[in-house]
Amino acid sequence: MEKKLSLNFGFLGLGMGGTSIAAECADIKTNIKNNNYPYTALLINSNQIDLNKIEPVNTTSEKMLIGDGKGAGRDINIGEQLYTKDQEDIKQRVETRFKEVDFVWLVAGLGGGTGTGAVIQAIGTLLKSGFSGRFGMILTLPRRKEGRTVIENALQRLQKISQAMGKLGPILLVDNEKLFKQFSEEKPNSSVSEYLKFSNRYVAEALHDLNTVTASYLPTGEYHFDSSEFEKLLKTPGLLHFARFTEKASAIDSSNNLSYAQKLKELIQKGVLSDGYNLEEAKRLAVSVLTDNSTAKRMFTFEFTKRMEDLVNELSPTALEKPIATYQSNDLKGTAEASFYAVFAGLGLPQGRISEMVTEHNRLKELEQKVLETKKEDLFASFDTSPTPEKEEEINDFEALFGSDTNEKEKEDDVEDTLKHLNLL
Ligand SMILES: Nc1nc2c(ncn2[C@@H]2O[C@H](COP(=O)(O)OP(=O)(O)OP(=O)(O)O)[C@@H](O)[C@H]2O)c(=O)[nH]1
Ligand SMILES: [Mg+2]
Structure with a gap:
């Protein structure tokens, strides 16, 4: 069957993960027909070797190196500077590459130097290139074991982004900790690089699924969740939470009412790419249910719709819009399965997950401090620090010897200036 797209997506990738x-x-x-690869990408990195490793099959995707090819070495200030230096060129390429695109996803792996450092400047590029209201972000959250710098970089940018979130498009979080755990349980003998490959494919398919399900199938109920409504979801600022699961149609048994609703609720909370959201905050949501023609006749009763409505009302009582749409397709004949797609828009950051990152960051910082102090004690415990009069030298330029940390502050203010300039703060 030929699937239809709701929207033409473009992807602006930053850094290796992005x-x-x-x-x-x-x-x-x-x-x-004539559109085998409907999407396109602009792929920007500061590391030549990593950029070479990306080999898009889609020939419309374009790679671009910023800086001298050595990378940003986990330094977000360098990442930001390298992007800023080339921003005019990037803007030109964005406008050319995404000319036919309805909606751009800005993609970055939070935690590194390039993607994380450049992400706010890249928002600026999209706003200046006419994508205001037509772009969202796909951001990965690091795994717990990636270390303090990575967690700190991610938290720094998340904090900035969360301040401006109400004025930006939707944000899709890809939680590497969640997906990695799931993957390592299912495939305990695989490597991190296998995981990354799997997770990237998983994100791509999930997003494409979301983009096609509403446009491709025959609606059965009076309600049809169409592309323009999908667009509305993508215009809602805040986090976008997405659940997708398939159930045997026989398990959706009206006599088993309560356990079934409970299970659906759990699957919706579990989500696909990330979890831990307070669904009560949802501004908009949509549930689409898809099954084969004969199951549809039996399953999509008045009672079924009512039950789904009760469920979403319980999860997100104040959502402004909450359509339940049912679809049937001959393609699924004989599977006797029903697939559920639930999208919640306008959510806040997953609080538990972010506090976990803050806690881990602080724990590591404390630990580092302790290690540092122990070292000092051991080495210099018996060191006589009283000056030797004849060798005493005057050292005036303390800063020249030990540096100063005022630079850090200045660089931080840069980001704030940019956000202010873009009217995001
Ligand atoms: N899901 C997923 N996450 C990734 C992938 N590659 C990297 N990440 C995540 O993204 C974070 C940032 O890493 P990179 O994207 O390599 O960093 P960068 O932007 O290239 O920055 P520098 O290398 O420091 O210049 C990592 O800490 C990982 O958590 C990927 O292929 N898939
Ligand atoms: Mg890199």
Whole structure:
């Protein structure tokens, strides 16, 4: 069957994680006539070797190196500077590459120097290139074991982004900790690079699924969740939470009412790419249920719709819009399964997950401090620090010897200036 798209997506990937995910998203292949690769990507990195490793199948995707090819070495200030230096060139390429695109996803792996450092400047580029109201972000959260710098970088930018979030598009979080745990339980003998490949494919397919399900199938109920409504979800600022799961149609048994609703609720909370959201904060949501023609006749009763409505009302009582749409397709004949797609828009950051990162960051920082102090004690415990009169030298330029940390502050203010300039604060 030929699937239809709701929207033409473009992907602006930054850094290694960002370019890997963006390239994978743009490599989605469809059987749409004359449009096998409906999406496209602009892939920006400061590390030549990493950029070479990305090999898009989709020939419309374009790679771009910023800086001298050595990378930003986990330094977000360098990442930001390298992007800023080339921003005019980047803007030109964005406008050319995404000319036919309805909606751009800005993609970055939070934690590194390049993607994380450049992400706010890249928001500026999209706003200046006419994508205001037509872009969202796909951001990965690091795994707990990636170390303090990575967690600190991620938290720094998340904090900035959260201040401006109400004025930006939707944010899709890809929680590497969650997906990695799931993957390592299912495939205990695989490597991190296998995980990354799997997760990137998973993100690409999940997003494409979301983009096609509403446009491709025959609606059965009086309510049809169409592309323009999908667009509305993508215009809602805040976090976008997404759940997708398939159930045997026989398990959706009206006599088993309570346990079924409970299970659906759990699956919705579990989500696909991240979890831990307070769904009560949702501004908009949509649930689409898809099954084969004969199951549809039996399953999509008045009672079924009512039960789904009760469920979403319980989860997100104050959402402004909450359509339940049912679809049938001959393609699914014989599977006797029902697939559920639930999207919640306008959420806050997953609080538990972010506090976990803050706690881990602080724990590591304290630990470092302790290690440092122990070292000092051991080495210099018996060191006689009283000056030797004849060798005493005057040292005036303390800063020249030990540096100063005022630079850090200045650089931080840069980001704030940019946000202010963009009217995001
Ligand atoms: N899901 C997923 N996450 C990734 C992938 N690659 C990196 N990440 C995550 O993204 C974070 C940032 O790493 P990179 O994208 O390599 O960093 P960068 O932006 O290239 O920055 P520098 O290398 O420091 O210049 C990592 O800490 C990982 O958590 C990927 O292919 N898939
Ligand atoms: Mg890199």
